[in-house]
Amino acid sequence: MAKHVVTLIPGDGIGLETSAAMQKVVAAAGADIEWELAEAGAHMIESCGSPLPESTIESVRRNKVAIKGPVTTPVGTGFRSVNVALRKALNLNVCLRPVLSIPGTGSRYEDVNLVVVRENSEDLYAGVEFEEGSEGAKKLIAFCEEQGAGTIRPDSGISIKPISVTASDAIVEFAFEYAKKHGRKKVTAAHKANIMKYSDGLFLREARKVAESYPEIEFNDNIIDAFCMNLVMDPSRFDVIVFPNLYGDIASDLCAGLAGGLGIAPGANIGPEYAVFEAVHGSAPDIAGQDKCNPTAEILSAAMMLDHLGEFDCAERIRAAVRKIYSDASVVTGDIRYATNSDKPAASCTAFTDELCRILSEDL
Ligand code: ATP
Numbered sequence: 001m002a003k004h005v006v007t008l009i010p011g012d013g014i015g016l017e018t019s020a021a022m023q024k025v026v027a028a029a030g031a032d033i034e035w036e037l038a039e040a041g042a043h044m045i046e047s048c049g050s051p052l053p054e055s056t057i058e059s060v061r062r063n064k065v066a067i068k069g070p071v072t073t074p075v076g077t078g079f080r081s082v083n084v085a086l087r088k089a090l091n092l093n094v095c096l097r098p099v100l101s102i103p104g105t106g107s108r109y110e111d112v113n114l115v116v117v118r119e120n121s122e123d124l125y126a127g128v129e130f131e132e133g134s135e136g137a138k139k140l141i142a143f144c145e146e147q148g149a150g151t152i153r154p155d156s157g158i159s160i161k162p163i164s165v166t167a168s169d170a171i172v173e174f175a176f177e178y179a180k181k182h183g184r185k186k187v188t189a190a191h192k193a194n195i196m197k198y199s200d201g202l203f204l205r206e207a208r209k210v211a212e213s214y215p216e217i218e219f220n221d222n223i224i225d226a227f228c229m230n231l232v233m234d235p236s237r238f239d240v241i242v243f244p245n246l247y248g249d250i251a252s253d254l255c256a257g258l259a260g261g262l263g264i265a266p267g268a269n270i271g272p273e274y275a276v277f278e279a280v281h282g283s284a285p286d287i288a289g290q291d292k293c294n295p296t297a298e299i300l301s302a303a304m305m306l307d308h309l310g311e312f313d314c315a316e317r318i319r320a321a322v323r324k325i326y327s328d329a330s331v332v333t334g335d336i337r338y339a340t341n342s343d344k345p346a347a348s349c350t351a352f353t354d355e356l357c358r359i360l361s362e363d364l
Pocket of ligand 1: 295
């Protein structure tokens with residue numbers, strides 16, 4: 001019997017290719033994992049009536065740890081995001097995204113080393129929405145007017161932004177605990193408390209309160225727009241950054257862009273009981289099925305998963321192999337060729353994965 005049983009949700013789009021690559025690399029690093037395959041995505045609607053079958057959620061509950069490829073969220077149509085539904089079902093309240101420049105990836109900065117901690121359960125992602133013209137929207141508009149809370153145009157669609165004390169405390173505490181455990185020096189809270197006093201204002205108030213319990217770690221806050229400017233001017237100003245959900249989503253891609261792009265940005269969704277590891281990128285339908293995608297982000301997400309399972313050696317071996325493959329950049333995928341302005345031919349996802357496995361086998 002394998003040492004660890006992990007749920008593998010390949011997802012759809014490039015997820016099928018990145019997940020297969022990740023499995024090969026984890027095996028080449030010598031990790032003893034049994035994968036329990038579970039499905040999610042639009043292709044499950046016909047057979048299960050849902051893009052997220054109950055059996056998939058049960059598998060994660062059983063194994064406690066999962067790694068997931070991206071799942072396409074169709075824009076403006078029927079079903080809500082599988083990613084959001086999974087986070088809700090498993091109470092994965094933290095989204096953790098370490099951002100580290102890897103030399104050779106053509107990243108804009110050489111010295112990015114920060115950690116994005118994004119709240120995962122509320123804010124504009126709560127899914128409390130009223131369609132334009134619906135009874136609910138009309139009642140809500142009338143209610144706001146009655147309360148003197150403000151005038152909303154009658155032809156508005158409305159999304160509600162709840163920010164709670166419970167979720168804010170939990171996410172900020174996670175950020176400080178993470179900083180403490182990983183020897184990080186500073187936590188920054190990003191918000192727009194000057195405009196949204198009762199939602200972002202509450203988040204900032206709670207962040208300040210939690211910070212008082214961690215006097216050994218520096219704390220500051222940044223208004224989100226100023227944060228974006230400061231980040232782009234000098235990412236080394238930041239260490240651990242904690243965000244409400246929506247700003248965290250946007251900032252994650254921005255941070256990924258500063259440090260080599262979506263192809264290499266790993267992540268994890270963590271809750272009190274379960275952890276689901278997944279790359280920051282989406283399903284990239286434009287390149288799916290063409291053996292062109294960069295599997296590094298999912299491979300580095302697997303390294304985070306191995307750390308979580310206590311397999312620190314295997315995790316570090318994978319990270320070292322990734323640094324090595326980029327250090328001479330002879331076998332890299334198209335996204336990195338583009339970022340490095342190179343006219344050498346791009347490697348396929350398969351060729352890149354095989355080279356990474358070769359590096360790992362030399363190391364062992
Ligand atoms: P989502 O809304 O699900 O996050 P998205 O459509 O915003 O997804 P992605 O699918 O994450 O965006 O990626 C945007 C583009 O970046 C893709 O269309 C693809 O061209 C490129 N890209 C993303 N991930 C990779 C990857 N792993 N390898 C190569 N290119 C990628």
